[in-house]
Amino acid sequence: MSPANVPLWAAFIVVLLALAGAGLSLTGAFGLIRLKSFYERVHAPTLGATLGMALIMGSSVLLLSITEGHLVMQEVLIGVFLTVTTPVTLILLARAAAHRDRYENNPDAPPKM
Template sequence: MTPLAAIPLWLALPIAFLVMLGATLTLIGAIGFLRLGNFYDRLHAPTLATSWGMGGVVLGSLLLATQVEGRVILHELVIAFAILITAPVTLMLLGRAALHRDRSEGSTQLPDALRHRRSSETAENSESDE
């Protein structure tokens, strides 16, 4: 624990706050993930972890590494950037896949407006559906 003792108090407080905020938001997102009833509702819960859950931990880690090494360390931002870009892509694709599966099985969970393809969507999907 020697590197942690060398951190000044004015920096230790924001680092502790950011890390605890990030961890708590991630837990809240995970609990919502367990409790929400529908897949399309559940799709929103992990975004808590990928936005400020990840952001808090990464910012805390960045501040700590910068203080310990004695120079500005920005490596952590690479992770933050990668997650910020990839998480929406994954969730969007998963949502489309679930919609596709629910439609092809005629699921009753879907609202009426989503049960059938709109004409604009049919044109865009017809070449890729073979």
């Protein structure tokens, strides 16, 4: 089956998932611009990217599974990689910034636990 012959119900779900994922990613990007401190800014894109990626990945898996005629799961590997690496990167960036801010005696530094 070609992508042009996808049933209407499936096309509607694919578009809905892709738009919802893009909207969440865009919301995370706006949070990156709008929020003031580094610690606030680093959090918004991480949440938007993770959930937005999951919805876009779901739409891709659905579309490819329908067009190929069997379950296509290659995109899930990309999703697993992004789901694992994005929060780990957030934690490493936040810890490095907190360490730097404490070392420089920045008054906005988070308290040491």
